[in-house]
Structures are given as structure tokens and as C-alpha cells.
Amino acid sequence: MKIFSTSQIKQLDQYTIEHEPISSIDLMERATDKLFHQFIGRYSQLQPVCIIAGQGNNGGDALALGRKLLHAGYTASVVLINPTTLSPDCETNKQRLLDEFPTALNILQQQFVAPAISDDTVIIDGLFGSGLSRPLTGIFAETVHWINQTGCEVVAIDIPSGLQGEENSTDNKLPIVKATITYTLQFPKLAFLLPENADFVGKWEIIDIGIHPKAIEQTTSDYSYLVEEDIRNQIKKRSKFSHKGSFGHALIIAGNNGMAGASVLTAKAALRSGAGLVTVFGPECNRIIVQTAIPEAIFKTTLTATVNYNAIAIGPGIGTQAESAEILKDILSQINKSCILDADALNIISQQNDLLKLVPEGSIITPHPKEFDRLFGISDSTCQRISKAQENAKKYKIYIILKGAHSLIATPSGRLIFNSTGNPGMSTAGSGDVLTGILAGLLAQGYSTEETATTSVFLHGRAGDIALERESEESLIASDIIGCLGKAYKSLKE
Numbered sequence: 001m002k003i004f005s006t007s008q009i010k011q012l013d014q015y016t017i018e019h020e021p022i023s024s025i026d027l028m029e030r031a032t033d034k035l036f037h038q039f040i041g042r043y044s045q046l047q048p049v050c051i052i053a054g055q056g057n058n059g060g061d062a063l064a065l066g067r068k069l070l071h072a073g074y075t076a077s078v079v080l081i082n083p084t085t086l087s088p089d090c091e092t093n094k095q096r097l098l099d100e101f102p103t104a105l106n107i108l109q110q111q112f113v114a115p116a117i118s119d120d121t122v123i124i125d126g127l128f129g130s131g132l133s134r135p136l137t138g139i140f141a142e143t144v145h146w147i148n149q150t151g152c153e154v155v156a157i158d159i160p161s162g163l164q165g166e167e168n169s170t171d172n173k174l175p176i177v178k179a180t181i182t183y184t185l186q187f188p189k190l191a192f193l194l195p196e197n198a199d200f201v202g203k204w205e206i207i208d209i210g211i212h213p214k215a216i217e218q219t220t221s222d223y224s225y226l227v228e229e230d231i232r233n234q235i236k237k238r239s240k241f242s243h244k245g246s247f248g249h250a251l252i253i254a255g256n257n258g259m260a261g262a263s264v265l266t267a268k269a270a271l272r273s274g275a276g277l278v279t280v281f282g283p284e285c286n287r288i289i290v291q292t293a294i295p296e297a298i299f300k301t302t303l304t305a306t307v308n309y310n311a312i313a314i315g316p317g318i319g320t321q322a323e324s325a326e327i328l329k330d331i332l333s334q335i336n337k338s339c340i341l342d343a344d345a346l347n348i349i350s351q352q353n354d355l356l357k358l359v360p361e362g363s364i365i366t367p368h369p370k371e372f373d374r375l376f377g378i379s380d381s382t383c384q385r386i387s388k389a390q391e392n393a394k395k396y397k398i399y400i401i402l403k404g405a406h407s408l409i410a411t412p413s414g415r416l417i418f419n420s421t422g423n424p425g426m427s428t429a430g431s432g433d434v435l436t437g438i439l440a441g442l443l444a445q446g447y448s449t450e451e452t453a454t455t456s457v458f459l460h461g462r463a464g465d466i467a468l469e470r471e472s473e474e475s476l477i478a479s480d481i482i483g484c485l486g487k488a489y490k491s492l493k494e
């Protein structure tokens, strides 16, 4: 699913109006019908509602939603913050509300006056949406401060008011609505995927308002959101006549003294994701541990003929000592096909930056933000880190998987793909090793590097989400993710 900037969304909106064709007021009516249905699915008529509308089309949406809720029998009051002029569609919806429910509307022009609410009131935030161009001040800022101190549930229309759709200032004192849930129109906004905005956006759901499909298809964007339908068709079907040789041989270089668990988790994940054969390379002291924990894997302490492997993953738990650095250097100088680099392999590279040039084109590296900063320099904001990921993925022609709540895949062609699966329970020891194992498993099976990166990240998160059905966010451990890989695959075949 593409992610567009707010200015692109404005153009898509216009294209829909001209080519569907539909008048802009009817598009607003259609959008608010969808919002209304989403809202009544979550909140009953017993719940009092206070609607805050602004002067633009976000305010128009709020006024129309208020009218629909009053029609449906909700106890709703509407406050219109109107110091200057209303957009034409906002004006129309103000009139429609006044015509039908004249006493429900309170218009404030200069100073904010808090409406009467109760503890269980739901506030609908329709003050500003995608048209916001600068930080809120005056009566708008007062309104936001009031909303945030009520302690009530807040439903934001499109975007929490005060938040920009893309990059936001790092000043955390700016007036921005803290929503419980954001019903966003048609497309997720980039800001929703950035960790610093989590407190404002709350949960978010996409409301399909019927933007013209041709406009969506024709408009390009570097950004996208990886959803199930992107992955389903990528899963390879297995032939009835296949044998273990059909699914490739993965080499996992992982685990030092005391870190055998890293090799176990990585190798197990590679096997569970479908590799035909898995060989673990590690020190002699790990032999019994690895062979006991995964009898299906081969264990080696010497490295020969790396050409025989369909996928090589290197890094989990290898440490950054000279011996490991030598092995990494050897491997990188020897191989000429894409490999997977994680954890200590990345830490070694950040100490010897010239090694980055040896990483074969099309390789996949999987840093978390700290490892990323060690590799490419410290970033002041998530947006800056994202730009650096894009720049370096292009420069070195590699896939960079920047791990996080919405792991980001930066591709050699400059695309930025955010993952949609996963949960906070997956922030646990060994979770990254599991991802590396899945990547190795898929690459070994002949998935292209791009398919490997996207499918692995999606499957890893999906398995984590399935694991959460039995575990809590606190109790979930990396082995649970591996244990749910089967169900994750099945969920994509149902």
C-alpha cells in the first residue's frame, strides 16, 4: 500500500472529484458516512460525544459526523472553533447542522470556552487534518490543551490536530492532540509510523473513502506500507516432487563461547521457515549445545567451499573480537552473491568502515537504530535516519532493514517500505536472531533478495502477533516467534 504526502493526497482528492466525478461536498459526505460507521462500531449511543470542529475540511468532516451521530440518537454537542473564515464545504456542513439541530452547535470565535462534558464523553477531534501548515497557536492551541487534559477518549479524524503528516518538529511541547484512536482517510500518514508520534496517534485505522484507483496507481511514492496482500503472492508453492535439495542450504555463522543460543535460534528459524538444509558454523564449545538443541542442523568448526551454500547469514552472537572480524572479512572477500549481515557483523563493520565496500550488492543488513547509527552516524530524528537509510541502501546497493515497531526496508532502488506486523512483545532477546534465520531460510529457498527482505519481515511480525494470542507482551520470548512460524505461513495461505 502506497504512503503519500499530504500534498499528494490533496491532488488525489482533486483527481477523484474531477474524474469520478463527484462534487467535493459529496466526497466529504461519503467520507463521513464511513467515519460514522466506524465510530458506531466502537462507541454505543450511551456514550456522550463532544465534537470539536475547525475551519477547514477536517472541520467539515467533524460537522457532518456530528449531524449523523445526532440523527442516530447520540447525545452530541458540537463546538466550532471559528476565528476567521470557513472553507466552502465546512460552511455547507455548518448550515446543514444548524438547519437540522440548531441547538447542538456552539461557535467560538476568540477565546476557547470549555464545553460541559462528563467523564465518559468521547471527544471527536476535527480541528485540523492534512491542511496543517504550522504549529497551532491562540484559540486552536487552547482547544488542544483542553482536549488533552480532559482524560477522555479522543477520536481524531484523519490526523490528530497539530500533527503534520510527515516530518514534525522535535519540540515535544507543541500543542498536538493526543488521540486514543485515529481514523485516517484512505492512506496511513508517514508520521504514524515514527516512534516519536505514538502518543499522539494512538491506535490508527484506515477508512477507505473511495479515492480514484487510477490516481493511486499513477501517483508514485518512495514510501509504502507492507500489508498481507503484498506478501500472499510471494509465498512459493512446493512441488509434490520436491526434495530437501529443492529448498537450498543455508549457512549460519553465529554464536561464540556463551552465545550458543544465538546460533540455535537463527538456525531453528532458518529451518522452520523452510530451508532444506542448515549448517551452523561456530566454535567447538558450542557443538554439543547446537546439535542437541537442533538435531536437524549440521555443525561445523571449519569453513570450506562457501559457494555450496545458497544463503549465508553472519553475525548473531559472534562478538567483535579479531578472530570474528577475520572470518567476516574472509567471507566478504570470498563470496560474490548477496548475504545477510546482522548484529556483531554490523558492529565489526562499524569499527572497520572500509568493510562496507566488500558487502556484495543485493545483500541484506539488519541493524536496529543503535547499530544503524554506529554504521552511518548519529541521527537527530527518525526522519533523518530514514533518509540516511535510503541514501546508503542506494549507495551500497543493499537492502537495509532498520528494525523497530514498523521495521523499515530501504531498497537499492530508493524505496522505503514500512512493515505492518509485529508487537512490543517482540522486543526481546533473540528476536533479531530469529529474523536473520528467516531471511537465511527464504534466501536459501530461492526467494529474490527483495522478496526475502519483505516476506521475512512480514512473517516475523505475523508469527510474533500469533504468539501474542497465547503469551503476553511481557512473557513472549524469541522461541515463541519460531514456534508460530507455521501458523504465520498458514495465515497467508488461507
Ligand SMILES: NC(=O)C1=CN([C@@H]2O[C@H](COP(=O)(O)OP(=O)(O)OC[C@H]3O[C@@H](n4cnc5c(N)ncnc54)[C@H](O)[C@@H]3O)[C@@H](O)[C@H]2O)[C@H](O)CC1
Binding pocket: 009, 012, 013, 027, 028, 031, 054, 055, 056, 057, 058, 059, 060, 061, 087, 127, 128, 129, 130, 131, 132, 133, 134, 135, 136, 137, 140, 157, 158, 159, 185, 186, 209, 211
Ligand atoms: N482525500 C481526503 O483525504 C479527503 C479529506 N478530507 C478532509 O479534509 C482535510 C483537509 O482539509 P483542509 O481544508 O485542506 O485542511 P485542514 O482542515 O487541516 O486545515 C484548514 C486550513 O487551516 C489553515 N491552517 C493550517 N495550519 C494552520 C494553523 N496552524 N493555524 C491556523 N490555520 C491553519 C490552512 O489554510 C488550512 O487549509 C483532511 O484532513 C480530511 O479530514 C475531505 O473531507 C474528504 C476527502
Ligand SMILES: [K+]
Binding pocket: 058, 125, 126, 127, 128, 129, 156, 157, 158, 159, 160, 161
Ligand atoms: K483532526
